[in-house]
Amino acid sequence: MADNYKNEFGVFAERPQVEKKYYDAKNIFTGLAVFLLLLILPLVPNLGKTVPPPQRSLETPVIQKLAEKDRKCIMPTDWMRANHMQMLVDWRDNVVRTGEKGAANGRNFVNPEGKKYLASLTNTCMDCHSNKDKFCDQCHNYVAVAPNCWGCHLTEGKTLAEAK
Amino acid sequence: MGMDRREFIRISGLAALLGLSGKGAFELVRPGQVEAAMAAKPEAQGVVRWAMVVNMQKMDEATAAKCIEACHRVHNVPDFTKPKDPKDAVPPEILNRYEVKWLWTEHYHNAFPGEEPPVMPEKIAHLPFLLLCNHCDNPPCVRVCPTKATFRREDGIVNMDMHRCIGCRFCMAGCPFGARSFNWRDPRPYITQDYPGYPTREIGVVEKCTFCAERLAQNMMPACVEASKGTLIFGDLNDEKSKVRDTLKRYFTIRRKVHLGTNPQVYYIV
Numbered sequence: 001m002a003d004n005y006k007n008e009f010g011v012f013a014e015r016p017q018v019e020k021k022y023y024d025a026k027n028i029f030t031g032l033a034v035f036l037l038l039l040i041l042p043l044v045p046n047l048g049k050t051v052p053p054p055q056r057s058l059e060t061p062v063i064q065k066l067a068e069k070d071r072k073c074i075m076p077t078d079w080m081r082a083n084h085m086q087m088l089v090d091w092r093d094n095v096v097r098t099g100e101k102g103a104a105n106g107r108n109f110v111n112p113e114g115k116k117y118l119a120s121l122t123n124t125c126m127d128c129h130s131n132k133d134k135f136c137d138q139c140h141n142y143v144a145v146a147p148n149c150w151g152c153h154l155t156e157g158k159t160l161a162e163a164k
Numbered sequence: 165m166g167m168d169r170r171e172f173i174r175i176s177g178l179a180a181l182l183g184l185s186g187k188g189a190f191e192l193v194r195p196g197q198v199e200a201a202m203a204a205k206p207e208a209q210g211v212v213r214w215a216m217v218v219n220m221q222k223m224d225e226a227t228a229a230k231c232i233e234a235c236h237r238v239h240n241v242p243d244f245t246k247p248k249d250p251k252d253a254v255p256p257e258i259l260n261r262y263e264v265k266w267l268w269t270e271h272y273h274n275a276f277p278g279e280e281p282p283v284m285p286e287k288i289a290h291l292p293f294l295l296l297c298n299h300c301d302n303p304p305c306v307r308v309c310p311t312k313a314t315f316r317r318e319d320g321i322v323n324m325d326m327h328r329c330i331g332c333r334f335c336m337a338g339c340p341f342g343a344r345s346f347n348w349r350d351p352r353p354y355i356t357q358d359y360p361g362y363p364t365r366e367i368g369v370v371e372k373c374t375f376c377a378e379r380l381a382q383n384m385m386p387a388c389v390e391a392s393k394g395t396l397i398f399g400d401l402n403d404e405k406s407k408v409r410d411t412l413k414r415y416f417t418i419r420r421k422v423h424l425g426t427n428p429q430v431y432y433i434v
Binding site: 092096097106107120122123151152153154156 | 240315323325326327358360361362363364365366381
């Protein structure tokens with residue numbers, strides 16, 4: 001078969017012959033092996049281990065004081081678990097940026113049951129969940145997220161301080 | 165599908181003709197609507213405009229100190245001269261640079277530069293003028309902020325969204341009143357007593373007086389006004405019956421650096 005080889009410069013009688021050979025095969029494969037090893041290395045110590053799921057604690061003075069039927073968050077627990085971060089972002093925007101429209105409106109949060117809350121991480125959330133290390137940090141560490149709330153926001157609310 | 169030069173010119177010519185007659189067509193169908201949409205919205209009526217009057221006739225060192233203390237306590241403003249841990253002491257030569265001030269005092273010639281008469285009452289020259297963010301109507305800090313972290317609210321308060329501040333310090337350069345301070349380091353070790361319920365700031369953000377927006381939202385007067393026992397008067401400038409309005413009508417007041425055109429909203433009775 002006349003295997004004419006064509007490229008943009010014209011038609012050639014034969015394909016150019018290139019010797020098929022791995023150059024520096026030794027170095028390449030050694031390098032690849034080292035790379036894979038390094039890639040896997042951090043995973044080795046945890047191999048076969050199961051990390052226990054976080055055990056968040058609700059044992060805080062304020063929650064303990066509540067009657068059993070009142071022990072619920074501002075929204076259903078499952079919803080809070082999935083959406084608390086978005087809710088806090090909304091609160092933040094409402095309080096800081098749009099809150100001035102009608103003075104207190106931005107600072108009020110009304111849940112579907114019609115109960116009113118002050119939209120405040122420190123003053124509302126942390127009032128009940130005063131155990132940040134056993135409540136917030138447990139899960140955040142487990143899923144390896146580091147929210148930067150605590151650089152500014154204090155973990156102790158005013159209502160809590162007054163109750164002391 | 166190709167388009168030759170002739171076709172292209174014909175289409176663009178038609179498009180230009182349509183574009184030019186577009187406004188005329190709008191005027192035929194909806195007269196006056198285009199102009200109405202382009203004009204600036206009129207200033208909303210019945211809107212609050214917060215302002216403060218500082219009565220320097222009543223002001224003295226003790227009152228000023230009380231106001232500053234109240235303000236800095238409820239806003240967790242650090243005092244770099246008083247670290248919680250002696251190990252964190254700031255060298256005296258940089259104390260001045262690190263200082264975070266929401267409310268502070270200056271003498272007349274520093275507070276009102278260029279406006280001091282050659283001869284003036286000695287009493288006034290030595291009065292501690294209480295200075296703070298002027299919550300200008302035309303705030304340069306808002307104009308220069310690249311992230312809109314500083315913004316002017318409808319009620320006139322020039323507020324800061326610390327979540328957005330990237331610490332570029334343009335606002336500090338923009339503010340002609342020196343009302344803004346930068347957090348050169350973590351302020352937490354220098355807050356003598358954490359005031360629960362109000363956040364601290366972090367390293368790398370700018371901060372300033374907020375006219376106590378968080379207290380106003382709860383129908384409380386700003387902390388300095390409460391501590392001043394009547395020396396500071398705060399209220400709604402748009403409300404004809406408000407005390408600020410009344411005070412401004414009865415007394416002649418001066419403002420800082422009015423010639424710069426920022427329209428500051430802190431007034432001084434001298």
